[in-house]
Amino acid sequence: MGARPTPLNSGEAIGPGRYAQLVQQLKIGLLGCGNVGGALVGQLDARRAAIARRTGVELTIGAIAVRSVSRDRDVDVDASLFTTDPRSVVEDPEIDLVVELIGGIEPARELVLRALELGKPVITGNKELLANHGAELCAAADDAGVDLLFEAAVAGGIPLIRPLRESLVGENVTRVMGIVNGTTNYILTQMAENGAGYADALAEAQSLGYAERDPTADVEGYDAGAKAAIIASIVFGATVVAGDVYHEGIAGITAVDIATAERLGFVIKAVVIIEGQGDVDGDGPPEVSVRTHPAMLPASHPLASVRDSFNAVFVEGESVGDLMFYGRGAGGEPTASAVLGDLIDAAINRVAGTAARIGHLERARICPIDDLDTAYYLAMEVIDRPGVLARVTDEFGRHEVSIRSMEQQGMGDDALLIFITHRSNEAAVQATLHSLRELDVVHGIRTVIRVVGDED
Numbered sequence: 020m021g022a023r024p025t026p027l028n029s030g031e032a033i034g035p036g037r038y039a040q041l042v043q044q045l046k047i048g049l050l051g052c053g054n055v056g057g058a059l060v061g062q063l064d065a066r067r068a069a070i071a072r073r074t075g076v077e078l079t080i081g082a083i084a085v086r087s088v089s090r091d092r093d094v095d096v097d098a099s100l101f102t103t104d105p106r107s108v109v110e111d112p113e114i115d116l117v118v119e120l121i122g123g124i125e126p127a128r129e130l131v132l133r134a135l136e137l138g139k140p141v142i143t144g145n146k147e148l149l150a151n152h153g154a155e156l157c158a159a160a161d162d163a164g165v166d167l168l169f170e171a172a173v174a175g176g177i178p179l180i181r182p183l184r185e186s187l188v189g190e191n192v193t194r195v196m197g198i199v200n201g202t203t204n205y206i207l208t209q210m211a212e213n214g215a216g217y218a219d220a221l222a223e224a225q226s227l228g229y230a231e232r233d234p235t236a237d238v239e240g241y242d243a244g245a246k247a248a249i250i251a252s253i254v255f256g257a258t259v260v261a262g263d264v265y266h267e268g269i270a271g272i273t274a275v276d277i278a279t280a281e282r283l284g285f286v287i288k289a290v291v292i293i294e295g296q297g298d299v300d301g302d303g304p305p306e307v308s309v310r311t312h313p314a315m316l317p318a319s320h321p322l323a324s325v326r327d328s329f330n331a332v333f334v335e336g337e338s339v340g341d342l343m344f345y346g347r348g349a350g351g352e353p354t355a356s357a358v359l360g361d362l363i364d365a366a367i368n369r370v371a372g373t374a375a376r377i378g379h380l381e382r383a384r385i386c387p388i389d390d391l392d393t394a395y396y397l398a399m400e401v402i403d404r405p406g407v408l409a410r411v412t413d414e415f416g417r418h419e420v421s422i423r424s425m426e427q428q429g430m431g432d433d434a435l436l437i438f439i440t441h442r443s444n445e446a447a448v449q450a451t452l453h454s455l456r457e458l459d460v461v462h463g464i465r466t467v468i469r470v471v472g473d474e475d
Contacts, residue, residue: 042071043370046081047362048108048139050130051120052092052101054351055144055171055358056083059118060094062352062359076366082108084121109134116365118358119143128152135159135167140365140374142358144171150245150261153252157377166374168361173246174199174330176353177346178360183253183334184377191337192254195293196471199246201328201349202230202237203269203289207313208326211277211286217270229328240266240289243311247291250332251309255295257383259309265388267312276398276466279437283424285315285396286323287468296386308386314471315396322472389446394423394470396439399455400462403434407460411436414458418451419443433462439470 047063049056063078071077080096084105088098102108109117109130117134119141121127127148134141136159143149149156149172160167170180174197183192198204202224209220221238224230236242244264251259269289280287289311296306316323321343325331330348335341347353368374401407408427415422421441428435440448448467455461 041075042077043075043366044077044079045115045366045369046079046113048081048111048114048117048134049083049120050105050108050118050127051122052083052085052094053120055354056118056120057092057094058351058355059120059358059362060096062355064095066359070363074363074367076363076370078116078362078366081114082111084108105130106133109139110137115139115369116362117141118362119145119148120358121145122147124148124151128156131156131167132159135163135165138163138165140166140168140369142166142168142171142361142365144169144354144358146172146242146245146249147261150248153249153260154258154380154382158379160374161376161378164374164376166361166365166368167377168365168375169249170361171354171357173249174332174344175346175348175350176356177330177332177344177348178357179250179332179344180253181360182342182344183250185375187254187334187336187339190339192334193295193337194335195250195254195291195332196322196335197250197291197330197332198288198322198325199291199330199332199348200237200240200243200289201330201347202234203243204325204330205229205328206238207269207272207277207287207289210272210274211281212326214274216274217272238270239268240311243289243291247293247309247311250291251293251307251383252380253377254293255305255307255383256380257304257307258380259307259383259385263309263383263385265310265312269313271466272313272468273466275435276396276468279398280315280396280468281318283439284318285470286318286320287313288316288322288325290314290316290322290471292471294386296390304381304383306384306386308391310388310391312469314469316472320472389444389449391445391469392442393445394440394442395448396437396466396468396470397452397464398435398437398466399464400430401434401436402460402462403429403432404460407434408436410458410460411455414451414454415440418447418454420447420451435465 088101206220209215244266291311294308331345
């Protein structure tokens with residue numbers, strides 16, 4: 020961040036003329052005015068004077084691009100500010116900063132690049148855009164010497180990107196693990212605490228507005244995967260895109276899995292996990308493991324107590340130790356607060372003639388999921404008769420997967436076998452599962468969940 024203008028709250032008595040002379044007035048071009056955009060307009064209106072007094076910068080809305088100017092919007096602005104032409108907002112010489120909240124890749128990408136080309140700082144909350152074209156946009160911002168800020172793209176109102184990008188830039192971050200999707204966390208909370216089935220918990224999440232009518236992006240891990248790609252790019256200073264992220268959804272989690280996890284001292288959460296492999300500070304691009312999937316966490320882990328639609332990110336660093344960022348990861352007001360923070364930073368930097376740059380990022384080397392080493396929870400249905408357990412455990416031994424614990428639950432003529440392994444290689448576990456499915460005594464593999472945060 021650059022030097023800040025002289026604040027106006029230094030104790031010096033300033034008359035109206037002197038105040039007006041010191042304050043720099045900047046106009047904002049807002050692209051999109053949905054829940055977040057509308058909340059941002061309200062927050063700007065309520066805090067404009069306080070922001071000007073503290074920073075010396077007065078921010079006003081200069082234009083707002085929307086799909087329809089006839090739609091009723093709960094925002095207190097002059098109707099003449101609305102337009103259906105976002106490019107005209109970006110190219111308006113009166114607009115000093117651009118806030119992109121329309122979502123998706125196009126036309127957002129084209130509009131952001133045009134704004135940067137014109138030397139206008141951009142604030143965005145567009146995770147899909149950043150997770151697929153972040154390197155291109157960061158390079159364009161660096162070439163133009165202006166800010167591209169995106170605190171709102173990952174964890175709503177939780178301050179995360181700025182600490183990772185600035186405060187921890189010199190830290191050797193070894194792992195980032197987090198709950199960054201409120202929909203899946205709400206569903207799993209309802210299943211764990213109220214005994215709801217997956218379908219009922221999802222329906223409730225939809226009725227409360229936590230889940231979309233089509234929940235695929237959330238429950239299959241695509242939303243979390245995009246956020247994981249952004250976090251990984253910032254933490255390791257190398258490009259990770261959404262397609263690099265291994266992802267699994269939560270639809271296969273059952274009430275039996277949740278009850279078993281609780282009995283064994285675990286909680287099931289949908290998490291993102293970002294880890295550097297080998298010497299991430301050496302020459303050349305780092306090797307990074309990036310994944311999102313359900314995981315069994317020890318009940319004592321800080322993330323295990325994150326409930327409902329809240330988000331949290333747990334950062335492990337070599338020097339700083341463990342840090343956790345927690346709060347509301349979605350919603351119009353919290354997300355708009357993150358946008359406003361970025362907007363103020365960008366405005367101050369514009370007045371000072373500087374920018375917080377990321378620069379040109381190399382492509383990260385992505386560690387294949389088959390190279391992962393972790394513990395596993397496995398639940399399978401088998402025929403309940405003598406010798407079956409021996410045949411099953413032989414397959415674990417044949418593939419060098421060590422069993423940490425095992426229990427059997429009767430199911431009439433069948434049985435449910437539940438295993439937790441020691442740390443094992445993903446490829447070896449998958450080979451074990453393939454062999455088990457071939458056994459005539461195994462009716463099916465019900466659940467496979469990785470066990471994280473309980474290193475043995």
